[in-house]
Amino acid sequence: MLLASVNLNKRLGAAGARSNLAAWLREHGVQAVLAQEPFKPADRTPPTLGGFTFAGGNGHLATWIREDFAPPPVSSLNTWVQRLELQWLVVLQVHLDAYANASRAAQLAELAAMAAAEDDRPLLVCGDFNLAPRPEDGQFGEETSTFTTDAERQALEQLMQTAGLIDTTAEPAPVFTFERIFSGKPSRFRCDLALLSDHLTATATITPDATVRSGPRLFTDHSALLIDLPVTGQPAEPDDVLFALSELTGQDSAAPVARDYQPHKTAMSRQAPSPASRAVTKHLTGPLSVRSVLDHGCGRGVDVAHYRSVGLDAEGFDPHDDFGWPRPARTGFDLVTSMFVLNVLPDPWQRIQALKDAASFARPGGHVVVVTRSPEEISKAAADGGWTTHHDGFWSSQSKGTFQRGIDPGEITALARRAGLTPAAGTPVLPLPGVCHAVLTKPRT
Template sequence: MRALEDLVLLASINLNKRLGATSARSDLSAWLHAHGVKIVLAQEPFKPVNRTPPALAGFTFAGGDGHLATWVSENLAPPAVSSPAAWVQRVELEWLVVLQVHLDAYSSAARAAQLAELASAATTERGRPLLICGDFNLAPLPRDGLFGEEPSTFTTQAERKALHHLMQVAGLVDTTAEEVPVFTFERVSNGKPSRFRCDLALLSSHLTATTTVTADASARSGPAAFTDHSALLIDLPLTLRETEPDTVLFSLSELAGEGPAAAAARPEYQPHKTAMSRQAPSPAARAVVKHLTGPLNIQSILDHGCGRGADVAHYRSAGLDTEGFDPHDAFGWPRPDRTAFDMVTSMFVLNVLPDPWQRIQALRDAASFTRSGGTIVVVTRSPDEITKAAADGGWSVHHDGFWSSRAKGTFQRGIAKDEITALARHAGLQPTENCPALPLPGVCHAVLTKPRDLLHGS
């Protein structure tokens, strides 16, 4: 039942059907162990596609076939793996969804259509953190595909337009894009070098600050090479478990108060234990009243995740129509029946939620109480403050933050303004234009707007 303390290194690589050979399998195993890889996503791992998957020393086969396959370190519980189509595999790694792909190698029209399908699939994930990786068989930019010294004509504009659309609708970043490309596939064709950056890792924008992606050419060069593609090594900010993960506290079902099962659950994470006992309002709540409610003509406020309610009392004392909500029943602030508040505040909530998916859900839930065009104010502890507290307190790493007290089940992560904004965009929110910054030294904050076309649950 223990969590693994080290974060997770994932390798995505096209094995070009070579895993059936004992020598290639041995070289791959040595490479995986030398790099400390925990999860292997393989495109074209073996042939024929329906054969029994070859065994990898130290790894458990998690699912797939000769098109796409996944292995995990034998001390990890295998993730849920499914195959929506022959060219895409869906892997659930706790809060992160990974779509492993191998796009068509022969038809540009097929690749464009597959990218359009990926865009639709990403939309159905409803903002869940996403990694799409594998062999895309295309060059995202002309400089990423060369024949000789000139741009290759292999990739069409239609493909690039479809790739751009996918990244735009899903909020993804091409993590290995560089002014000078690092090519992941090279060969000589008709006497000229053909070079492509075609092995890609597209990542949710709010994860880029905590995820390192590198292309490792050692997989295809030197005496121990086992394929003709570079591998992508992706250091993910998550902690996997040896058993199924416990139910989380701040889930949408609990936020919505759905049935006795949510209340009866005894989750590992207990963010309510981070709530401060204080009589005075927080400096953040005082700043909201002093600097925002007047200029923004705010008449009504919901404090979302209000804890014991000191800030609710402050808003009410300022003459604002105010309610509070906290999912921890003992605090006595049940989910309100009304919505359409002018403003919703979220004070030090995101930084105690143990993964980005819960943070996005919490933001989306906060927005559900805000009127169309209304304001959401998010305040978090800063990365500097949490880093110092973790060092001073000997906190252990968990996901993209730390256990502040493992015995209590409390988590902390410092979240900068840019990350708040990136999370908010995935929740359908936008930064408020021409809004002055609040004078809140030592913490981070963002003032957000609910677009007029954003529907609850969209």
């Protein structure tokens, strides 16, 4: 899904600016508009934006969604922050205080608390922060600007560290998103930001666009941020669509068709234990002094039988009732295995939740082994099978509702950190060609 985050400087009420914005949105194929200061007065009826549905907000912060998508849940947490739910992703759109340093620092501390309340759900924090994240991101004339205080930068850094966010447009040479003349000198800032969960940066693209603030087609004096995210939007109900966007653009609609996920249908019917489970018993259970194992997402339980056959105290769990492996009453396992589970879950939030659940069964100091299909294997299968893109992966069968994504060890580790797991030091590498894995540790405290 392509989002545009932009401070419109209260210009959307003007027909010319509104027309230029609409043309720019069509040109780039934007699917959601996150606007700071879109119109005045703040409580007026939101202006109509051709091809888009107003999803919520006011003249401080507002959101529009392309008409062939269902409007996302939108709530105002405060006058300066708006919360959206885009499927599995939470977006906090902000417009921090433009005048008071102490107020901005306090707002950033509030944002850190809001992010913590999301319980590690994937997060985007975007909008006009009205500050320079680094000294070089603010200039007044030829000098470094003193507008932003150290306290604000420390609060911003604390927000990013505690929430695991990356400042996605922090290039070595700053790309200024705001320029005005004050007291005869140019004032330039990189103040329009997109902070994104660290495990999403490999699958997202964020591009500042300064064309919106220059030339005959300008509609604001801030650069826009084009934020391309691995989110497939929810299609609108037929009654929600008055006319198709294709009638405006002459292009086919990109809105998806709603599907039900059925990850259990990817489970293989094995007669013999998986190579991954055999590698675990051959290379890991001895060196790690493992006596008890839980196979988390065990499917039909063939690997559980293998663990038991080599003398381990093994149990299985699978949330699909028909497999017959209910949730165990006990915890405290030496080892929890998660074999080819993450790659069939359709979004990062479900993967984090699955890892948290798996980790809850391991004892402090115990281990979790995660095995996934590789990005190379999935990319080839998708090309050969003509699979349809969905979120950050593919529908492997739309009729069955099955999903696949290749996940490399780096991504496994990034997701696992959200579940309170860390890479295990000094453990053997499992000889599993063609697939990816990570051996993780549950901290003792």
